[in-house]
Amino acid sequence: VTGSAVGNWTRMMLLLTSAGTDPRARLSLVTSQKGVIWLDQVSLTPMDTFK
Incomplete structure (x- = not known):
């Protein structure tokens, strides 16, 4: 898990x-x-979807 503040x-x-x-x-x-827990813009996509 990686994270960054926005x-x-x-x-x-x-x-x-x-x-x-x-x-x-x-x-x-x-x-x-x-x-x-607040979730926004959650996506599950195959690894090779975006290059």
């Missing part, structure tokens, strides 16, 4: 590697503590 936001980038090709696969975000 205004009041922190931009985070994460590389995920799938072990399969299940079209019904899901991504779940889970925290270890109660709180609020």
Whole structure:
């Protein structure tokens, strides 16, 4: 995970590697503590989509 501050936001980038090709696969975000997480402009794209 890499991140950089942008205004009041922190931009985070994460590389995920799938072990399969299940079209019904899901991504779940889970925290270890109660709180609020704000997400904006979340994208899941294949690695070679943008060059």
